[in-house]
Amino acid sequence: MSQFIDIGALTDIPQRGARIVRTHGGDIAVFRTAADAVFAIDEYLGDKAGPFSNGIQHGNSVTDPIRNWIIDLTTGETVGTEDDVIPTYDVKVEDGRIMLAASAIRAKVAA
Amino acid sequence: MTKKLVIIGAGMASGRALEELFKLDPNAYDVTLFNAEPRGNYNRIMLSPVLSGDKAFEEIITHTAEWYEENGVTCRFGEKVVSIDRARKVVVAENGDEVAYDKLMFGTGSNPFIIPLPGHDLDGVIAYRDLEDTNAMIDLGNKKDAKAVVIGGGLLGLEAAAGLALRGVDVTVVHIMGHLMERQLDEAAGYLLKKALIDKGITVLCNANSKEILGEDGKVKALALGDGTELPCDLLVMAVGIRPNVKLAQDAGLMVGKGIHVDDQMITSDENIVAVGECVEHDGAIFGLVAPLYDQAKVLAKTLVGQEDKFVQKEISTKLKVTGCDLFSAGDFAEAEGREDIVFRDPARGVYKRLVLENNKIIGAVMYGDTADSNWFFGMMKDGEDIAEMRDTLIFGPAFQGGAPVDPMAAVAALPDDAEICGCNGISKGDIVAAINAGADTLDAVKSTTKAATSCGTCAGLVGQVLGLTLGDDFKMPEKETICKCSDLSHDEVRKLIIAKELKSIPQAMQELDWGTSCGCHVCRPALNYYMVCAWPAEYVDDGKSRFINERVHANIQKDGTYSVVPRMLGGITTPDELRAIADVSDKFNIPTVKVTGGQRIDLLGVKKEDLPAVWYDLGQAGMISGQAYSKGLRTVKTCVGTDHCRFGTQDSTGLGIKIESEMWGAWSPHKFKIAVSGCPRNCAEATCKDLGVICVDSGYQIHVGGAAGMDVRETDLLCQVATEEEAIEVSNAFYQLYREGAQYLHRPYKWIAKVGLDWVKEQIADLENRKALCERFRFSQETYQVDPWAERAKKGVDAHEFEPLADFTKVAAE
Numbered sequence A: 001m002s003q004f005i006d007i008g009a010l011t012d013i014p015q016r017g018a019r020i021v022r023t024h025g026g027d028i029a030v031f032r033t034a035a036d037a038v039f040a041i042d043e044y045l046g047d048k049a050g051p052f053s054n055g056i057q058h059g060n061s062v063t064d065p066i067r068n069w070i071i072d073l074t075t076g077e078t079v080g081t082e083d084d085v086i087p088t089y090d091v092k093v094e095d096g097r098i099m100l101a102a103s104a105i106r107a108k109v110a111a
Numbered sequence B: 001m002t003k004k005l006v007i008i009g010a011g012m013a014s015g016r017a018l019e020e021l022f023k024l025d026p027n028a029y030d031v032t033l034f035n036a037e038p039r040g041n042y043n044r045i046m047l048s049p050v051l052s053g054d055k056a057f058e059e060i061i062t063h064t065a066e067w068y069e070e071n072g073v074t075c076r077f078g079e080k081v082v083s084i085d086r087a088r089k090v091v092v093a094e095n096g097d098e099v100a101y102d103k104l105m106f107g108t109g110s111n112p113f114i115i116p117l118p119g120h121d122l123d124g125v126i127a128y129r130d131l132e133d134t135n136a137m138i139d140l141g142n143k144k145d146a147k148a149v150v151i152g153g154g155l156l157g158l159e160a161a162a163g164l165a166l167r168g169v170d171v172t173v174v175h176i177m178g179h180l181m182e183r184q185l186d187e188a189a190g191y192l193l194k195k196a197l198i199d200k201g202i203t204v205l206c207n208a209n210s211k212e213i214l215g216e217d218g219k220v221k222a223l224a225l226g227d228g229t230e231l232p233c234d235l236l237v238m239a240v241g242i243r244p245n246v247k248l249a250q251d252a253g254l255m256v257g258k259g260i261h262v263d264d265q266m267i268t269s270d271e272n273i274v275a276v277g278e279c280v281e282h283d284g285a286i287f288g289l290v291a292p293l294y295d296q297a298k299v300l301a302k303t304l305v306g307q308e309d310k311f312v313q314k315e316i317s318t319k320l321k322v323t324g325c326d327l328f329s330a331g332d333f334a335e336a337e338g339r340e341d342i343v344f345r346d347p348a349r350g351v352y353k354r355l356v357l358e359n360n361k362i363i364g365a366v367m368y369g370d371t372a373d374s375n376w377f378f379g380m381m382k383d384g385e386d387i388a389e390m391r392d393t394l395i396f397g398p399a400f401q402g403g404a405p406v407d408p409m410a411a412v413a414a415l416p417d418d419a420e421i422c423g424c425n426g427i428s429k430g431d432i433v434a435a436i437n438a439g440a441d442t443l444d445a446v447k448s449t450t451k452a453a454t455s456c457g458t459c460a461g462l463v464g465q466v467l468g469l470t471l472g473d474d475f476k477m478p479e480k481e482t483i484c485k486c487s488d489l490s491h492d493e494v495r496k497l498i499i500a501k502e503l504k505s506i507p508q509a510m511q512e513l514d515w516g517t518s519c520g521c522h523v524c525r526p527a528l529n530y531y532m533v534c535a536w537p538a539e540y541v542d543d544g545k546s547r548f549i550n551e552r553v554h555a556n557i558q559k560d561g562t563y564s565v566v567p568r569m570l571g572g573i574t575t576p577d578e579l580r581a582i583a584d585v586s587d588k589f590n591i592p593t594v595k596v597t598g599g600q601r602i603d604l605l606g607v608k609k610e611d612l613p614a615v616w617y618d619l620g621q622a623g624m625i626s627g628q629a630y631s632k633g634l635r636t637v638k639t640c641v642g643t644d645h646c647r648f649g650t651q652d653s654t655g656l657g658i659k660i661e662s663e664m665w666g667a668w669s670p671h672k673f674k675i676a677v678s679g680c681p682r683n684c685a686e687a688t689c690k691d692l693g694v695i696c697v698d699s700g701y702q703i704h705v706g707g708a709a710g711m712d713v714r715e716t717d718l719l720c721q722v723a724t725e726e727e728a729i730e731v732s733n734a735f736y737q738l739y740r741e742g743a744q745y746l747h748r749p750y751k752w753i754a755k756v757g758l759d760w761v762k763e764q765i766a767d768l769e770n771r772k773a774l775c776e777r778f779r780f781s782q783e784t785y786q787v788d789p790w791a792e793r794a795k796k797g798v799d800a801h802e803f804e805p806l807a808d809f810t811k812v813a814a815e
Helices: A102-110 B012-024 B044-052 B065-070 B131-141 B155-166 B187-199 B247-251 B290-304 B374-383 B408-413 B429-437 B443-450 B460-474 B491-500 B506-512 B524-535 B549-553 B576-588 B609-621 B653-664 B725-742 B749-756 B758-766 B768-785 B789-795
Strands: A004-009 A017-023 A026-032 A038-042 A056-058 A061-063 A070-072 A091-094 A097-101 B003-008 B029-035 B061-063 B073-077 B081-085 B090-093 B098-100 B103-106 B110-112 B125-127 B147-151 B170-174 B203-205 B210-216 B219-225 B230-232 B235-238 B242-244 B273-275 B317-319 B327-331 B339-346 B351-358 B361-368 B420-422 B563-565 B593-596 B602-607 B634-639 B673-678 B692-697 B700-705 B717-722
Touching (some): A004 A102, A017 A102, A056 B524, A097 A102, B012 B029, B044 B155, B065 B073, B131 B235, B155 B170, B187 B203, B187 B327, B187 B351, B187 B361, B219 B235, B273 B290, B408 B460, B420 B429, B429 B443, B491 B506, B506 B524, B576 B609, B700 B725, B725 B768, B749 B758, B758 B768
Parallel strands (some): B003 B103, B125 B235, B147 B235, B673 B692
Antiparallel strands (some): A017 A026, B110 B242, B210 B219, B219 B230, B327 B361, B339 B351
């Protein structure tokens, strides 16, 4: 069974906005789309790309603000660039609260 | 003794009420029916099929004289009731007869509204309301080369126009609003309808103001419009609406507003008098369509026999009875907060469907061209059904069962030659193929030879597909000219359409301009946002989510994710206090780098994102505002020291620079905009490589424009020379506004000038009236946009979510 941690209300992030979750192992970017879906990916891909929470969101994608890579939030795959994949984490909305998989934070800290 | 019921008016509503009454109790009342028209009851809404020749009058009679007779109704047709004596409970007929009643029913219907234009009483000016009007139109059709004008592009007016056209009459519809049937249709559907009517040979004039009806020998001759146009006609039909017929009720002292006031039981302010149909006003509403009248008739019949019932206003839908124009409209389809649209378009088939959703329920529907599913949608709308589950496929209707997406090329290949590709200009697939075979092998060539895709441009993609089909691999759709991959429109087309169609939000623009993606991309969204900011300064709500991060958090993102902060220093002038504040802020927030910029400002580099509001707060306390060094907008005005200190200075260049910057800071533009003011031709402020540069000379001020010193290096061109500071400021504002309104997003002025031509720019600025107007538009825009974004964020908490983490697990122990 995977555990989820309440990290805030859905309304704490505006639609098509994103905010970060700080961990000892680095930041995770949490996105809320125009259709109220939520996604969580690493804020940076090493020093190759990011900070993704600052990008422009469209559909289920975000555009890297510095390099214009387009990242598919559902898979972390980058569209139109090499084989880079941004790590993604399980996140869901329950009763208006955003629930992030506890494993995400463990993974970050272990990394 | 049987009670006496007197009815005034034999119309659809009173006829239906009688039917309902006889169903409940055929012997409850002795009924007397007065009717001013010399005949019984016919289905008024079927007059259009009579006009078009689809039906004979006999076929639309709903209640014949025999029917009334069989049901024991005393008919007094062709007789008017002139007054009512409520105290004695009698009605008085034209010939003086008095008829007593226990219950009196008003079914007086409505009168067509005649606009009191000069000449409205001429012979040949009619409404479209009864059989006489219909016959007048039918008779006109028998005349050779007959011409008619219909005022009113609503339901009735269009049915009249279509009927007349079918009878061979040359018809022009004059409509005061921007699109036809504006109460039932949105712009897109109204447009398709207009096109269909034009195809039927009807001339349609929207936004047309009727001024005067011209006559000759007491007979109508022409309609004169506000713009001076004269439309010759033998018959003028006014179909601009109806007004409840309340005169008699009013004279009798009943409560009357727009119509005769009735309660839920259809009882008027007199408990013995009831009313039904188009003459009533219930809960503020009046009724022109047939469905609610039938509901009222049912309730009224029950009231008359003492049963309980209640009239409830329901959603109603509209269909137009014009062959070949399938349209459907129901509910509310105005744009509003919290409402969403689902739109389906098939330009080639002329199909448009739009559902308006609120809280996962359909609250409005407009359909044109294919109304097969309208009843299904209407049913769900009336039932308030939750559509969340089927939202994705809802628009495809009940038959949707999934299936493979259709290859667009195959779909185009399957179109017949007469299929219309360009709706605006009526260009068919065959026309385009013929043009291609005659040598037009590019999109531009097809555009110029056929005019396809030259009006709204939404069919450019389809035209491209026809090119691809006809030419095979030889053809490549030009991509560079579109705004981005989400749309087939160019920047210029998008801008024009935003203004022409009054598009005032990004979702609306994407909807109306047939965007290929649900919410655009990082290329088109910032462009659209800017075009809206520029077009509708006072109304548009800036969409921060459509701005690049720098403009969203009002600082420049650096490669490590930190930000740089540049306070504004008007004209490059600072003070010891400002410098002290900058020094203190740098210490307090451990800002690693402090640098003097090329634009005569100070840059604080390496500020952490979450520190930004606090940094701004401290700078703000010392009187500093954002330098907007991150914006596609006015950046800096560089100056030299001018006459205050310099022995060569001809004018107060520093002072002028400060004035220009004070007026222009805060404005957004297609790209960054840099200014410099030099006090003499030695040009120490390097004004001749700026977007706008002022060179002061003994006789005044030279304004230079279109310089660049980036990837491209370009010297400015002289725009004009003026004598005074005020003029220099006005020209600067006007040029900036001209650029803001005209240039493509992300084009610096020099690129834009290369496109439109320096001569054209000069002409625009040389025209003093135009210059003033540009300047005024700029100043109007500045009323909204000249706001310090730092203060809003540092002190008022605007966009706080941008700067704070959602959660911070570094402050709790790691697991």
